[in-house]
Amino acid sequence: MKTPIQLRLNGEEVAAFADDGANLLDVLRESFGDLTVKGGCWQGTCGTCTVLVGGNPRLSCVTLAESCSGNSVETVAGLRRGADLHPLQSAFMEHFAAQCGYCTPGMLMAAKALLDRNPNPTREDVVDAICGNICRCTGYEPIIAAILDAARKGARRSA
Amino acid sequence: MTVAVKTFARLADAASAVSTERGARFLAGGTLLMRAVNEADPSIETIVRSTDPAFVHVAVSSARVELGAGATMAAILAERELSFLHRVARAVGGPAVREAATVGGNLFAPSPYGDFAVALLALDATVTLAGGYGQRELPLDELLAGRERGASLVSKIAFRRPPGETFRFATVTRVHPKGLSVLSIAALLPLTNARIAGARIAYGAMGHTPLRAKAAERALEGRALDAAGIAPALAVAADGTSPRDDAIASAWWRREILPVHLRRLLLGVDQV
Numbered sequence: 001m002k003t004p005i006q007l008r009l010n011g012e013e014v015a016a017f018a019d020d021g022a023n024l025l026d027v028l029r030e031s032f033g034d035l036t037v038k039g040g041c042w043q044g045t046c047g048t049c050t051v052l053v054g055g056n057p058r059l060s061c062v063t064l065a066e067s068c069s070g071n072s073v074e075t076v077a078g079l080r081r082g083a084d085l086h087p088l089q090s091a092f093m094e095h096f097a098a099q100c101g102y103c104t105p106g107m108l109m110a111a112k113a114l115l116d117r118n119p120n121p122t123r124e125d126v127v128d129a130i131c132g133n134i135c136r137c138t139g140y141e142p143i144i145a146a147i148l149d150a151a152r153k154g155a156r157r158s159a
Numbered sequence: 160m161t162v163a164v165k166t167f168a169r170l171a172d173a174a175s176a177v178s179t180e181r182g183a184r185f186l187a188g189g190t191l192l193m194r195a196v197n198e199a200d201p202s203i204e205t206i207v208r209s210t211d212p213a214f215v216h217v218a219v220s221s222a223r224v225e226l227g228a229g230a231t232m233a234a235i236l237a238e239r240e241l242s243f244l245h246r247v248a249r250a251v252g253g254p255a256v257r258e259a260a261t262v263g264g265n266l267f268a269p270s271p272y273g274d275f276a277v278a279l280l281a282l283d284a285t286v287t288l289a290g291g292y293g294q295r296e297l298p299l300d301e302l303l304a305g306r307e308r309g310a311s312l313v314s315k316i317a318f319r320r321p322p323g324e325t326f327r328f329a330t331v332t333r334v335h336p337k338g339l340s341v342l343s344i345a346a347l348l349p350l351t352n353a354r355i356a357g358a359r360i361a362y363g364a365m366g367h368t369p370l371r372a373k374a375a376e377r378a379l380e381g382r383a384l385d386a387a388g389i390a391p392a393l394a395v396a397a398d399g400t401s402p403r404d405d406a407i408a409s410a411w412w413r414r415e416i417l418p419v420h421l422r423r424l425l426l427g428v429d430q431v
Binding site for chain 2: 132
């Protein structure tokens with residue numbers, strides 16, 4: 001069976017039919033062609049598939065896609081404005097916060113969720129915001145530094 | 160293999176579907192069920208969900224707390240009147256998990272998950288089961304003891320609001336800031352004339368479900384919360400437990416460290 005899914009994906013109304021029981025990650029990649037969302041574990045453990053649903057961080061691999069129908073979904077594909085990177089993306093580059101880059105989409109969206117709610121986070125806030133996102137090569141310190149730097153530069157106001 | 164999804168406006172209808180349809184499983188937050196669906200668990204044929212607003216309702220008064228079983232950890236953290244539970248809710252995953260993970264789902268989370276259920280057990284919570292023919296209430300202890308047996312749909316969890324600073328919780332992990340629990344401890348410690356009267360202590364990851372530390376509770380009765388007063392409780396801290404070896408810790412290690420962390424919790428000296 002197929003189920004209709006309607007989303008406001010990065011500000012654009014989109015619709016598709018997806019398999020019953022499909023997770024949001026697979027629907028974003030296969031039905032809507034958004035390959036910026038990465039799948040790591042499909043167990044809700046690694047955090048690389050983090051997207052924002054209704055402005056809240058969610059692990060797309062363990063989110064039933066049809067439960068999001070009618071809602072807004074934000075992914076890394078929606079961060080940049082034309083040729084301009086989002087301040088979080090720029091900060092990740094400046095701080096060498098991506099080595100292999102596999103965790104980066106999830107880290108960016110987890111960080112965006114934080115800064116949207118709390119434009120002036122403490123280091124402790126940042127650590128908590130990304131504590132569900134696993135990085136195995138960059139190391140967490142450059143990522144934490146990048147998020148704090150983006151906050152200082154007003155990432156939320158520029159979003 | 161794809162699974163069917165059935166969505167019901169009324170929780171009672173969802174409960175009927177869960178209890179009557181073969182291979183039907185109820186979706187709360189999805190953090191555990193969707194993992195099984197992704198792994199093509201052949202026992203899951205239908206996902207049942209409900210959009211009933213009562214399922215996510217949170218009501219807090221000066222004396223009583225009622226949590227819809229679909230209330231998320233994020234909803235608990237957003238409720239200032241539930242600040243005594245914030246430490247517990249924060250122990251459940253990162254922010255993305257907390258947005259999805261529900262109070263009701265936590266009651267069915269296999270060990271070493273289920274830290275929130277440990278807290279609810281210490282708080283002497285009752286659960287309301289929804290069914291096609293009405294609702295019934297039972298103590299959380301009973302639900303946990305029989306949770307493997309059948310398809311029960313919990314609609315609501317209720318408990319008396321703990322007075323003052325009488326509720327305490329600690330979780331022990333090897334990975335910081337976030338890791339699975341080696342064990343968790345919740346305690347309700349009412350004092351009468353500076354003596355414990357009617358303590359309830361619950362452990363997580365010390366058995367296949369959260370369980371009460373009844374020997375330690377008895378040993379605390381009438382005692383002061385000081386080093387001498389809690390010594391008898393620490394001596395029997397592991398009585399009645401049956402921890403298992405898993406990737407997080409061995410059963411031996413869990414038994415060894417339990418009294419250490421129970422001591423810290425009871426004395427309030429260092430909540431890890």
